[in-house]
Amino acid sequence: MKFGVVIFPGSNCDRDMLDALQHDLQQEVVALWHKDSDIASFTTNDCIVLPGGFSYGDYLRCGAIARFSPMMQSVIAFANKGGKVLGVCNGFQILCESGLLPGVLLANANQQFVCKNVYIKNTNDASATPLMIPIAHGEGRFYAAPDVLAAIEANHQVIYRYCDAAGNVNEQSNPNGTTNNIAGIKNAQGNVFGMMPHPERACNAALGNQDGVQVFETLLGVIAQNIIA
Template sequence: MKVGVVTFPGSLDDVDAARAVRTGGHEAVALWHGDADLHGVDAVVLPGGFSYGDYLRCGAISRFAPVMGEVIAAAGRGMPVLGICNGFQILCESHLLPGALIRNDHRKFVCRDQRIRVENNRTAWTSAYAEGAEITIPLKNGEGGFVADQATLDMLEGEGRVVFRYLDDNPNGSLHDIAGITNAAGNVVGLMPHPEHAIESLCGPGTDGLGFFAGLAAVS
């Protein structure tokens, strides 16, 4: 598959995400935030970082980038889209995913290896994992607290759209210990931890993140 990786002003992990795509066996295609063209890709990754310096709200400016109009339209047609950290924030700002990410409840930046549980392996990005699998991937954020109103939380839980949940302790105050969610179709996934930093044993906590990319497939 051809997987596009978007670079916004302030993106930090676009190169890492592209490398993870290649390690997973796909072709990585660089996409520029100001270019309203997806260049024929089959999937898109919105990487982590601090797009536009996190001014206004995290992801609030990037949501209006020309490339996002194409991403939103393609997601509506079923294209797999993965938002990691800042990418998750952009997905929420774009209304491709519900809820919002706010400042960590302890008001400090957190950077650590984080255990999470795979709650839903039926998405385009999680089919390589067993449901209930516990994996460890890096987490690094200052605005990672997932929030939503009670009706939205009930909907996410009732429809099985919580994809990942924090284990051990909650690093940022996310409601229901939510680390990642999906849309109703299962092609759009957002999470705060960084699977692209856990694709090889040489560095990072191991290879638990490689399944995101190696197992990428269209939603049936």
């Protein structure tokens, strides 16, 4: 499997993502520039990553301009063919703006930028333990219309929820007012993933936290299950 990390003007987590994938997870990684559009070397068994940051300065709305970049046109086509796509923080916002994921990311309920460690829980694995993963966002409050939200929940598309250190999903563990404590979702087809927390910032012992490795290993496991022979 090969990973491609898209770099937009305003991306500031691209190097973190590249380093975590290449050095901590020993994966093949290629940097992709937003003005380019050629991803012919990637197969639907590979994964394109949209990193965190402030693409195009977050003008209009977070991710609204990035959605129209030449590279994103190729990424959208890639995803629609079954290619794997992961968006983290601003990348999650771009995926929602692109229509590759349902819902939107709104301003945090407290109207303030939040930067701290939080706990998240894999909602599709009853044996999963809470993971401590950093967040850093001002617009991370997931929202979807009631019928869309009902479909997301019914289809088990929520991949992570905010929780406390013991794994309890409650209001006190919700850092931004997001609906149903949602920290990350996937599309109905299971090939596009978005999350607000930053697993790439928790993949190395030098950082004092390696819980992010489990996030990527879970993702790799899901992708492996959907590999096209």
